[in-house]
Structure formats: structure tokens, C-alpha cells
Amino acid sequence: MRINVCKFVIAIVALSAFCSIRTEASVLLKSSVLVTDGQINGDLLVSSNVEPHLKGELASIQLGYIPDPLGTLTLDKKTLEKKLSEVSGNFEIPEKITVKRAGAILKAAEIIEEIKRYCLSSDDENIVIDVSKVPASIVLPGNLKSYCVETSAQNNLGMKLFTLKADTDGGPFRQIIQVAVTKRVEAAKLIRLAKAGEVITPDMVIKDQIIIKNNKTNLPMSYEKVLGKTLEQFKSAGTIVRESDISDKKPVSRVVAQSEISPVKKISDNFKENMIKPGDSVEYCVNAGGLRLKVPAKAIEGGNPGDEINLINLKNKKRIRGIITENGVVEYAQN
Structure with missing residues (x-):
């Protein structure tokens, strides 16, 4: 009986001594770490005065990666023990470690x-x-x-x-x-269909504010600058008058300008000379507010730019009238 008691006392003393030695040998890992690089290795979790061989063992263990500055990596005790593996016994591991990457x-x-x-x-x-x-x-x-x-x-x-x-x-x-x-500029906007050769008058344009993305080519013209200028080509209602739209020719009166193009309602009988011929499929365009509506139509009569012709609206099969502006395009205009 006395022998068993002695053995028990010796065992307790030995265990106590072992625990004491282990505790003294254990190194406490930091619970919060600030780093400057994204690569997180184990040696970042201990202070600089740790024994070199322990720090060397930790340096070879990768714990994670923080890709962005001000990013955070959080590791719990169980995860750390798994990553540290055999060397985990040499360290006292907190319940949670937070690693934050520096930044501004x-x-x-x-x-x-x-x-x-x-x-x-x-x-x-x-x-x-x-x-x-x-x-x-x-x-x-x-x-x-x-x-x-x-x-x-x-x-x-x-x-x-x-x-x-x-x-x-x-x-x-x-x-x-x-x-x-971009730049906000004043520009002249047409309020009705204008024909090639017409002289721009105050009842044809209004002032508008638009945004331009460059100031090098084909700039919009202001209301004051377009008055009295001659149009080089047909322009739809709602479009902006630009430098390329103006003719270099000497301005003529509005009456003369209209007489120099094909008169409205005068239809050419020579189908070979007409830009649009009877039976041709065309786009019938209507400008409503800020919208430009396009309706498929078929020409009943032929003609050239400036001619007013009859068409069939292919959606509702009704007869409509419009003025030819270019090949395959007829516009409704109320002058």
C-alpha cells in the first residue's frame, strides 16, 4: 500500500514538472497582426525575440493570402492547429487570430x-x-x-x-x-423638312442646346449664323444644322430655290429617270416630337428628291402621301 502511494506521488510530481517545462517552452502567438505584404506565413505570428529555430519552422508554413491593401484574414484555433501540424505543440494558440494588411x-x-x-x-x-x-x-x-x-x-x-x-x-x-x-453649345435645329437649295429663314429653325464630343470637324452652327445660308442637302425636322449642310453657292430666294428643284406634285413619267419607281419598297418617316418613326411602305407613283408621291402603308394598307428625300426614303412634312 505504501509503495503504491509513493508511485502515485512520484507520477504527480513528474507530470507537474513536465507541464511546467512545456508551459515555459510554449510561445504565445499574436492574436492581432498588421502586415505590409499579401503573403501570410507563420513567422509573422511571433515576436522577433523568439528562438531562431522556431521562427524558421513557422516561416515555411503558409497560412493564407490577402490580395488587397486593407484586407483582413481571420484564422480560428482549430484551423491554426491544422496548418501548424507537428509544431503546434510548441506554441500557445489563441482562440482567434486576425491578420490585417496595411494600406490607405x-x-x-x-x-x-x-x-x-x-x-x-x-x-x-x-x-x-x-x-x-x-x-x-x-x-x-x-x-x-x-x-x-x-x-x-x-x-x-x-x-x-x-x-x-x-x-x-x-x-x-x-x-x-x-x-x-464634352462641351455644351448653342445650335440651330430645324422645325420642318428643308429642301436642298432652300435659304434658311427664322421660321425654319429654333435655338437648341446640344453636347458636342469634339471641336474639330463638322461642328453645329448657331441660330444667328445659319440665317440666310443655303442648304446643300435635304434636312429632316428635328435635326441640327451643321457646317457640312451649308452650300458654298450664293444664296437665292426661297421661291427661286424651290423652283430649281422638282416641283411638289409634279411626277416624272419617265420611270427610268426616277430615283423611286412605282412598286418600290421605301421607308416612310415621320418626326413626332423627339422621335423619328419609320413605317414600311410601297410607292404607287415614281419620283425624284423633292417630289410628292402617293404610297401604301404596308402596316394598315392605307394610302399616304410624302416627299422623297433620298433613295428609298420618303418623309411626311407639313410646310
């Missing part, structure tokens, strides 16, 4: 102000800058030291590409930013 946020408002300096000119109120594609905030790899916005685009209007360059304590950063720059 650059607000869009600051970037937009820089972009506006490049885009705005003396007539600022007419320039429209679409910054909808600029991110609300940009995540940087570290705390911001300095940044700049640059562009090599020479065009004043249209799509412009900017480069954001930032210097951070987590390394350099570069991102392409795209914006659309």
Missing part, C-alpha cells in the same frame, strides 16, 4: 480636382466633365507620401486618359483613370 485610401474628390485643372478652360460653364468612371475611393498599398495626376492627351474634348501616380510607404502605386469631356 485616397478619396475621389481630391483626384477630380486635379483632373478639372487639366480640362477646364476660360469658358468653364460650358465644359461638362463626366467623372462617373473615377472610383469613389482608391486603396493604396501604404500610407500616402505624395501623388500626382498626369495626362499625355492633347484633345480638349472627348475621352481622356489620366495616370494617377502615388508614392507610399508600402511602395509606388499607379492607376489609369478615364474621363469624358
Whole structure:
């Protein structure tokens, strides 16, 4: 009996000593870690004064990856024990470890102000800058030291590409930013069908505000500039008068201009010379408000641009009338 008691006491002392040694040897892992790189290895969870051989064992164990700055990786105790495997016994593992990747946020408002300096000119109120594609905030790899916005685009209007360059304590950063720059201008808009050779008068056009995407070719003309000009081609109601629509010929009176083209209701009997012949399929166009409606129709009579002809509406089979504007196109117009 005395021998058994002695054995029991010795066993308890030995176990206590073993636990004491194990506790002293165990290294407590950090419960919260801040890193600067996306690759997360086990050595990041211990302090720098840990024995080199233990730190070396942890360095070869990959715990996860944080792809983006300010991202977070959370590991529970069970997952850590599985990843650390045989060496887990050397460490005291918390119930949960959180690893956060360092970073900083650059607000869009600051970037937009820089972009506006490049885009705005003396007539600022007419320039429209679409910054909808600029991110609300940009995540940087570290705390911001300095940044700049640059562009090599020479065009004043249209799509412009900017480069954001930032210097951070987590390394350099570069991102392409795209914006659309347009301009609001006054333009003359036709309120009825106008024929080639007609002189534009105040009862034919109104002032309108439109957005242009470039200022190099075929620009819209203002209300004041189009008055008294001669049209080079047919123009539908609701369309904008542009530089290419104006003839270089000397303006003639409206009566003379109309007499020089095929008179309305005068139909050519020579079908071979007609642009549209009886039986041809055409598009019958009607401008209603801001909409342009197209209806399939068949010509009953033939004619050339400026002629008024009869047609059949192929949808409701009713007879309609219109003026030929170009090959295969007839428009309704109330002059």
C-alpha cells in the first residue's frame, strides 16, 4: 500500500514538472497582426525575440493570402492547429487570430480636382466633365507620401486618359483613370423638312442646346449664323444644322430655290429617270416630337428628291402621301 502511494506521488510530481517545462517552452502567438505584404506565413505570428529555430519552422508554413491593401484574414484555433501540424505543440494558440494588411485610401474628390485643372478652360460653364468612371475611393498599398495626376492627351474634348501616380510607404502605386469631356453649345435645329437649295429663314429653325464630343470637324452652327445660308442637302425636322449642310453657292430666294428643284406634285413619267419607281419598297418617316418613326411602305407613283408621291402603308394598307428625300426614303412634312 505504501509503495503504491509513493508511485502515485512520484507520477504527480513528474507530470507537474513536465507541464511546467512545456508551459515555459510554449510561445504565445499574436492574436492581432498588421502586415505590409499579401503573403501570410507563420513567422509573422511571433515576436522577433523568439528562438531562431522556431521562427524558421513557422516561416515555411503558409497560412493564407490577402490580395488587397486593407484586407483582413481571420484564422480560428482549430484551423491554426491544422496548418501548424507537428509544431503546434510548441506554441500557445489563441482562440482567434486576425491578420490585417496595411494600406490607405485616397478619396475621389481630391483626384477630380486635379483632373478639372487639366480640362477646364476660360469658358468653364460650358465644359461638362463626366467623372462617373473615377472610383469613389482608391486603396493604396501604404500610407500616402505624395501623388500626382498626369495626362499625355492633347484633345480638349472627348475621352481622356489620366495616370494617377502615388508614392507610399508600402511602395509606388499607379492607376489609369478615364474621363469624358464634352462641351455644351448653342445650335440651330430645324422645325420642318428643308429642301436642298432652300435659304434658311427664322421660321425654319429654333435655338437648341446640344453636347458636342469634339471641336474639330463638322461642328453645329448657331441660330444667328445659319440665317440666310443655303442648304446643300435635304434636312429632316428635328435635326441640327451643321457646317457640312451649308452650300458654298450664293444664296437665292426661297421661291427661286424651290423652283430649281422638282416641283411638289409634279411626277416624272419617265420611270427610268426616277430615283423611286412605282412598286418600290421605301421607308416612310415621320418626326413626332423627339422621335423619328419609320413605317414600311410601297410607292404607287415614281419620283425624284423633292417630289410628292402617293404610297401604301404596308402596316394598315392605307394610302399616304410624302416627299422623297433620298433613295428609298420618303418623309411626311407639313410646310
